[in-house]
Amino acid sequence: MGDSLFRYDEGLQMEAHFFKGLKPAFPPHFHEHYLFGLVEEGARTLFYKGCSYTARTGALLAINPGDPHACQQLGPEATDWRALNVPPAVMEALAQELTGSGEAPLFAPPVIWDPELAAEFGRLHQLILEGSGEFEKEELLLFFFDRLLGRYSRPISLAQPESRAEVERACDFIRQHYTEHIALDDLCAAAALSRSSLLRAFTRAKGVTPYRYLQSVRVERAKALLEQGAAPAEAALAAGFADQSHFHRFFSLFIGMPPGAYREIFFQK
The missing domain is CATH 2.60.120.280 (Regulatory protein AraC)
Structure with a gap:
C-alpha cells in the first residue's frame, strides 16, 4: 500500500x-x-x-x-x-x-x-x-x-428493505456473542434454519457470509477500543479474535491500515 x-x-x-x-x-x-x-x-x-x-x-x-x-x-x-x-x-x-x-x-x-x-x-x-x-x-x-x-x-x-426474521436472529446472536467462539450450528439454532438454508438466506439478505459478518463486527468493536487507547493485543482479545495474526489480517483488510497505526491516530491526540 x-x-x-x-x-x-x-x-x-x-x-x-x-x-x-x-x-x-x-x-x-x-x-x-x-x-x-x-x-x-x-x-x-x-x-x-x-x-x-x-x-x-x-x-x-x-x-x-x-x-x-x-x-x-x-x-x-x-x-x-x-x-x-x-x-x-x-x-x-x-x-x-x-x-x-x-x-x-x-x-x-x-x-x-x-x-x-x-x-x-x-x-x-x-x-x-x-x-x-x-x-x-x-x-x-x-x-x-x-x-x-x-x-x-x-x-x-x-x-431500507425488509430482512428475513431468521437472518436477523442470527445477526443478533453474533452481536451478543462475538467475543466467544461461535459455531455454525449455534447460528442455525438461533435462526431455526438448517446450515444450507441459513447460508443461502444470510448471504442473500446481508451480502456477506455469516463468518464475514462476524469478523466485521469484531473489527468494528476493536476499532472503538483502539480509539480509546487500548493496545492492539488488548483490543484483539476483547473483540474475540483468537490470535494477533488473525486480528491484524482482518483489520488491515477491512480498514486499510494495521491496528497499531490506527491507534496512533488517537493516541497522538
Whole structure:
C-alpha cells in the first residue's frame, strides 16, 4: 500500500483518510459508519448489493452503514483516494439541522458523478486533514451535506428493505456473542434454519457470509477500543479474535491500515 494520511476531527467527530497509491483489493465487509469517498486518480471496481460499479477519477462514493461492499483495482495504475467516516449519530444530527428530520438517511447510488459535489468534498476533506480551525470547514461541511442529502438520499424507513426474521436472529446472536467462539450450528439454532438454508438466506439478505459478518463486527468493536487507547493485543482479545495474526489480517483488510497505526491516530491526540 502507498502513503496514507489520517486525521480525526474532534469538532466534527469524523475521520478523514487519504490513501495515495492504493492497490490492494478490499474483500466483502461493512462498517457501522457512513463512508464517503472521492477518487482523485485511478479507478476501482466497487461491488455493492449484487452489482458492480466503476469509480474513476472524480467519482464520489456514498456507502451506508451496514451495507457490505468490496472493491479492487481497475487497470495497472494505483488509486489516490480520499475517505470520510461519519458516525450515524453525527449524520442524524446533520440531517436534523439541514432537513428538519432526524431520521437516518440512506444514500443511492453508491457511485455519484457530480463535479460540484466532488470539488466541495475535496476541499472539505483537505481542510480536515490540515487540522483547520477556521469556520470555513464547518461551512463547507454544511453546504456539502445539504446538497448531498437533497440530491441523493431517502429516509431509511422508505429505502431500507425488509430482512428475513431468521437472518436477523442470527445477526443478533453474533452481536451478543462475538467475543466467544461461535459455531455454525449455534447460528442455525438461533435462526431455526438448517446450515444450507441459513447460508443461502444470510448471504442473500446481508451480502456477506455469516463468518464475514462476524469478523466485521469484531473489527468494528476493536476499532472503538483502539480509539480509546487500548493496545492492539488488548483490543484483539476483547473483540474475540483468537490470535494477533488473525486480528491484524482482518483489520488491515477491512480498514486499510494495521491496528497499531490506527491507534496512533488517537493516541497522538
